Amino acid sequence: MKFTEEQVISEISSIFSPSNQKNPQVLVGIGDDAAVVATDKHSVITTDMAIEDVHFKCEWSTANQIGSKITVANLADIYAMGADPQYLVVALTLTGKEEMQWIKDLAQGIADTAAASDSAVVGGDLSRGEKIMISITAVGSSRLHITRSGARPGDSIYLSALPGWSRAGFEILSRNLSDSPAHARALSQFRSPELSPTIMRSFKSAHALCDISDSLMIQAEQISKASGVNLTIDSSKIESAEGFADLAAVAHLIGCDVWDLISGGGEDHVLLATGVNLPGICIGEVRAGSGVEFPEIKKAPESWRHFN
Amino acid sequence: MKFTEEQVISEISSIFSPSNQKNPQVLVGIGDDAAVVATDKHSVITTDMAIEDVHFKCEWSTANQIGSKITVANLADIYAMGADPQYLVVALTLTGKEEMQWIKDLAQGIADTAAASDSAVVGGDLSRGEKIMISITAVGSSRLHITRSGARPGDSIYLSALPGWSRAGFEILSRNLSDSPAHARALSQFRSPELSPTIMRSFKSAHALCDISDSLMIQAEQISKASGVNLTIDSSKIESAEGFADLAAVAHLIGCDVWDLISGGGEDHVLLATGVNLPGICIGEVRAGSGVEFPEIKKAPESWRHFN
Numbered sequence: 100m101k102f103t104e105e106q107v108i109s110e111i112s113s114i115f116s117p118s119n120q121k122n123p124q125v126l127v128g129i130g131d132d133a134a135v136v137a138t139d140k141h142s143v144i145t146t147d148m149a150i151e152d153v154h155f156k157c158e159w160s161t162a163n164q165i166g167s168k169i170t171v172a173n174l175a176d177i178y179a180m181g182a183d184p185q186y187l188v189v190a191l192t193l194t195g196k197e198e199m200q201w202i203k204d205l206a207q208g209i210a211d212t213a214a215a216s217d218s219a220v221v222g223g224d225l226s227r228g229e230k231i232m233i234s235i236t237a238v239g240s241s242r243l244h245i246t247r248s249g250a251r252p253g254d255s256i257y258l259s260a261l262p263g264w265s266r267a268g269f270e271i272l273s274r275n276l277s278d279s280p281a282h283a284r285a286l287s288q289f290r291s292p293e294l295s296p297t298i299m300r301s302f303k304s305a306h307a308l309c310d311i312s313d314s315l316m317i318q319a320e321q322i323s324k325a326s327g328v329n330l331t332i333d334s335s336k337i338e339s340a341e342g343f344a345d346l347a348a349v350a351h352l353i354g355c356d357v358w359d360l361i362s363g364g365g366e367d368h369v370l371l372a373t374g375v376n377l378p379g380i381c382i383g384e385v386r387a388g389s390g391v392e393f394p395e396i397k398k399a400p401e402s403w404r405h406f407n
Numbered sequence: 408m409k410f411t412e413e414q415v416i417s418e419i420s421s422i423f424s425p426s427n428q429k430n431p432q433v434l435v436g437i438g439d440d441a442a443v444v445a446t447d448k449h450s451v452i453t454t455d456m457a458i459e460d461v462h463f464k465c466e467w468s469t470a471n472q473i474g475s476k477i478t479v480a481n482l483a484d485i486y487a488m489g490a491d492p493q494y495l496v497v498a499l500t501l502t503g504k505e506e507m508q509w510i511k512d513l514a515q516g517i518a519d520t521a522a523a524s525d526s527a528v529v530g531g532d533l534s535r536g537e538k539i540m541i542s543i544t545a546v547g548s549s550r551l552h553i554t555r556s557g558a559r560p561g562d563s564i565y566l567s568a569l570p571g572w573s574r575a576g577f578e579i580l581s582r583n584l585s586d587s588p589a590h591a592r593a594l595s596q597f598r599s600p601e602l603s604p605t606i607m608r609s610f611k612s613a614h615a616l617c618d619i620s621d622s623l624m625i626q627a628e629q630i631s632k633a634s635g636v637n638l639t640i641d642s643s644k645i646e647s648a649e650g651f652a653d654l655a656a657v658a659h660l661i662g663c664d665v666w667d668l669i670s671g672g673g674e675d676h677v678l679l680a681t682g683v684n685l686p687g688i689c690i691g692e693v694r695a696g697s698g699v700e701f702p703e704i705k706k707a708p709e710s711w712r713h714f715n
Contacts, residue, residue: 142444
């Protein structure tokens with residue numbers, strides 16, 4: 100490294116510590132053996148990691164985007180339980196070839212994304228390895244919790260936003276397609292998926308809830324199986340969702356099937372819910388039975404494995 | 408891999424899930440977006456990772472030992488705050504070259520070590536990378552918490568056990584010294600440091616407390632600085648501790664200074680405390696002033712950087 104481990108820790112701590120000091124729920128923040136924080140009766144815990152050249156490429160994304168994306172992945176899992184994120188810890192491996200500014204940008208991406216969901220980074224661990232690796236654990240507060248098993252016949256099915264954009268962005272980058280204004284939303288969503296705390300929090304009255312980071316199709320099947328119900332998705336409802344026409348245009352431009360992007364893509368960190376009168380996009384209904392019916396999709400294509 | 412990601416997740420889950428199902432505090436265990444667990448008013452959170460060829464070598468340690476060691480590192484940080492560990496999440500990167508039995512042994516090492524401290528693995532994330540990487544986050548319950556800043560003049564200084572064994576084991580392995588019965592304890596302590604929940608829990612009346620994973624000298628200096636006091640260590644008290652003569656014999660055999668091992672080694676995951684009438688080894692006293700006095704050590708040798 101062009102600097103010592105102590106210098107990196109000092110720079111990173113100075114980015115994360117202010118939110119610790121401002122937050123009366125953080126009793127002991129960064130700097131001791133562990134953080135001490137105020138918790139509720141029930142907490143939600145999840146962990147999600149990102150590895151260079153597996154989950155992200157430094158040529159494709161800025162440090163800030165990489166930090167934001169892995170933070171969003173963790174926060175979305177907390178929201179996907181009907182909970183509110185509170186605390187994050189970050190285990191970070193650097194190769195030693197990074198510029199200090201790159202490291203600071205990564206930390207800032209994590210810190211800003213955490214702050215936008217009212218959560219704070221309260222600890223971490225730094226190491227050196229051959230690839231950059233970021234492993235985040237998020238802890239949230241749960242008064243209630245919503246699993247995949249609560250769907251009931253008669254429920255409607257909802258998405259918090261239209262998925263498929265992140266996968267479109269991945270295709271554009273991995274096929275090295277030329278930059279174009281039409282690609283902007285897809286690239287942006289791949290590099291740094293948008294998290295919408297407001298709509299995610301408003302899914303707290305859902306009966307069944309999950310994040311569709313592995314794709315709409317896979318996770319609809321999980322709800323179907325866990326709840327013992329049939330999920331029938333109405334593609335005409337998806338067609339009328341905000342952004343569908345734009346996504347279809349991008350799909351056409353890059354030679355993808357828009358339904359493959361929507362049903363088989365992942366990493367948009369959109370919530371899938373069943374319930375009554377939820378916000379977001381209503382895409383179908385829950386029926387007695389089993390399995391997922393999605394007329395546009397005969398079978399989730401084998402080749403559509405998400406980017407990890 | 409010789410098997411699919413789903414098979415690995417299934418095998419690992421079957422090792423971790425029984426403790427989830429037995430534990431009434433685990434409301435939602437492995438398998439949903441996140442775990443939901445019962446927590447106290449205050450929780451303690453820490454994260455610690457281990458990377459192949461940086462923190463461990465597969466030629467030197469079994470999978471079970473590697474799993475146990477990184478778990479101990481996390482649990483010790485929870486005890487070092489005067490708290491009780493409860494929940495762990497594990498982010499694991501595999502290269503794809505491992506045998507399934509190796510992976511199961513790794514998981515079993517983590518599960519057994521967690522169980523010995525009454526804690527359970529409630530979630531995780533699996534990925535593929537060029538090196539094996541294990542990142543664990545531990546969450547514990549804290550009715551009180553003990554930082555590094557509580558030492559007062561008049562306190563005695565205590566260790567929960569004699570440190571130096573792990574460093575001796577590292578020296579034996581890294582210099583490729585021949586196997587010998589005299590090396591057994593050092594090798595065992597390096598490969599899989601012993602955690603003593605009973606004595607660690609009995610340090611809850613300490614005034615200042617920390618884990619000495621970075622070495623006795625470094626962490627005594629941290630207590631001294633954080634508390635604004637002087638720590639005077641009496642080496643004759645350490646000499647009368649259980650195992651000192653054996654460690655000195657090993658040090659002689661491998662050509663190390665026993666005081667370098669004790670003061671500059673690390674990763675034994677021993678607690679350092681100040682207070683009154685604590686168990687363990689009393690090694691000195693806290694005085695008004697600053698700095699650490701340790702007559703046997705003129706200066707912590709630059710070369711003694713711990714193994715990470």
